[in-house]
Amino acid sequence: MSRVFSGIQPTGQPHIGNYFGAMRNYVSLGEQYGKNSIYCVVDLHALTNPAAFDPRLLAQRTFEMALANFAVGLDxxxxxxxxxxxVPEHQELSWIFTNLTPVGELERMTQYKDKAGQLESVPAGLLMYPVLMAADILLYKAxxxxxxxxxxxxIELTREIARRFNHTFGETFPEPKAVYNKDALRIPGVDGHGKMSKSKGENSTLGLLEPLDAVWQKLRAAPTDPARVRRTDPGNPDVCxxxxxxxxxxxxxxxEMVNVECRRAGIGCVDCKKKLMEGVTVALSPIQERAAELxxxxxxxRDALAQGAKEARAIAAPVMAEVREKVGFLKL
Ligand code: SF4
Structure with missing residues (x-):
């Protein structure tokens, strides 16, 4: 049976873009793949971005990310x-992969170039990020x-690393395939500037666990179709x-009502947003109640995370034993 792996960054509060783009998908994949769906809060990756990393908040954010995933229904x-x-095996496998990966290939990664371009001093960990990601996935032969x-x-680099390892040390890893959730890229930020993203700050995001009155304040201030200067101006919902x-x-x-009434100025933007808020409340209230209970x-x-780490290590340990043997480390 296929095995699914996904890593979740513990950076800031999860937002509705994370929910529709990833978290909801984890729940349905979990129902389909059971214990062959492996989800990991990637706190080691959080260290690679010095601008977002805060040691005082890392444990709390890691905990909140677990809580949020459980609150949306992940069991x-x-x-x-x-x-x-x-699960220290992630770092061990990452080191072995580091030695199979040319620096030039890592320097060509678009995300590396984008992030490194914003930093005065670039940590080597940022360059190695995709190698650790390859280790995350292949450690479970996902x-x-x-x-x-x-x-x-x-993911392409992960496939390349798997091929390189298999070629050098013998057939060991599958070449994983990416499964795209296109929704993840389509959810706009509430400030109207591109995709909803934590890296753009809280003005861009609607937090999954954000108090509903704060969500409403953001929606109330959100830009709409600029053609609707007056209440009587017709609008175009397709650009809103x-x-x-x-x-x-x-x-x-x-x-359907909004789609029709907006175009003929039959509904004002404030009423339209109030209607939206009703739907948001229905969707977020049970998640927030469950989060408060948890x-x-x-x-x-913490017990669930300890048990999860135990289960992950039970899969990772034999893979690492196989890797150590193939690489040729001395066995005691
Ligand atoms: S009526 Fe609704 S969809 Fe139309 S512009 Fe206003 S907020 Fe946007």
Missing amino acids: PSKVVFFVQSH DTVPVGEDQTQH LIFDYHKLFSDLPII AQHPDDI
């Missing part, structure tokens, strides 16, 4: 869910990796991010 007893730094299209190059959100949160009759029992979350 840690049915999948393998753990924290990357709790063959299916749900990602956004911005990860295509990294509020309509994009309606497609995520509202029922079909509401979506937060009452932090030890249960």
Whole structure:
């Protein structure tokens, strides 16, 4: 059976873009693949971005990312869910892969170039990021990796590393394939400037666990079709991010009503946003209630993560034993 792996960055609060682009997908893949779906909060990766990394917040953000995933319905007893730094084999395999990967290939990675271009001093870890990602995936011999299209190059490199290892040391790893969730790239930021992204700051995101009145304040201030200067000006929902959100949160009759009434100025933008907020409330309230319940029992979350790390290590240990043997380390 196929095995799915996905890494989740513990950077800031998860937002609705993460939910529709990834988290919701984890739940359905978990139902399909059971314990062959492996999800990892990649806290080691968080260190590679000095601008976003804060040692005082790392543990809290890692914990919150686990809590948020459980709150949306991911059942840690049915999948393998753990924290990357709790499974040291990730780093061991990463080091072996580092020695199979030309520096030139890593320097050509688009994400590396983008991020490095913003830094005065570039940590070597940022360059090595895709090697660690390859180790994350191949440590479990995962063959299916749900990602956004911005990860295509990294998955290609993972396949290349698997080929190189197999060629050098003998057939060991599958070449994993990327499974794209196109929704991830289409959810606009609430500030109207491109994709919803944590890296653009909180003004861009609608937090999954953000208090609903704060969500409403952001929606209220969100830009709409600039052609609607007055209430009586007809608009075009196809150029309005509020309509994009309606497609995520509202029922079909509401979506159809907005699509018609906006074009003939039959509904004002404030009322349109209020209708949207009703859908947002229906969708987010149960998630937030569940998160509040889970937060009452932090030890249960920690226990689930400890159990997840145990299960992950049970898969990783024999793979690493095979790798060590093939690379030729002295056995005691
Ligand atoms: S009525 Fe709704 S869809 Fe139309 S421009 Fe205003 S907010 Fe956007």
